[in-house]
Amino acid sequence: MPKLRVNNLAISLDGYAAGPGQSVQHPLGVDGTRLHEWVFATRSGNAMLGMEGGDTGIDDDFIAAGDEGVGATIMGRNMFGPIRGPWGDETWDGWWGDEPPYHHPVFVLTQHPRPPLEMAGGTTFHFVDGGIEEALERAFWVADGADVRIGGGPATIQQYLRAGLIDELHLVIVPILLGGGERLFDDLGDATRRYECVEVVSSPAVTHVRLARTSA
Secondary structure (H helix, E strand, O other): OOOOEEEEEEEEEOOEOOOOOOOOOOOOOOOHHHHHHOOHHHHHHHHOOOOOOEOOOOHHHHHHOOOOEEHHHHHHHHHHHHOOOOOOHHHHOOOOOOOOOOOOOEEOOOEEEEEEEEHHHOOOEEEOOOOOOOHHHHHHHOOOOEEEEEEEEEHHHHHHHHHHOOOOEEEEEEEOOOOOOOOOOOOOHHHHHEEEEEEEEEEEEEEEEEEOOOOO
């Protein structure tokens, strides 16, 4: 059965998945890029940027596995870009340039409708104003039997966790302290009781923790 999963979500030791002060200059918040330095030390991380080289091993294996069997992605509007309120006439096509790294349909949660945005390389952004369940239904439909991935950010993942809809959650604990920003596990109530740890693996750079939704 297809799953809804989160892959390679980096968090700091103090639980932040993004740094403070997110902006055009700092899309991941101040110092937020430190959460992802391990990604771009890997061969698969470099490949996402169209570059060669990088390390193989545990971290590279997890990066590669995060793309396997995924037919659609869901993300929050904050992850798509910094524009707030109605879209207006301002042109914004995402952080990733003309050819985003998804190569499949991406559903962006928003309160303001916008026509689909087709990009090079097979990525089309669809803007969904009907809530998380509508986005999930549409994503599973186009994924056609493949898994659906939640790309982020933390607030979007929290919504799906509260609803008990995430099947697998892969966290990457980066040994840094950010001291502020967006925490993943705030205000979740008893939602975390639905999940159990099924794997813990460490590399020299980070620790990978996989959580799965329990049958109960």
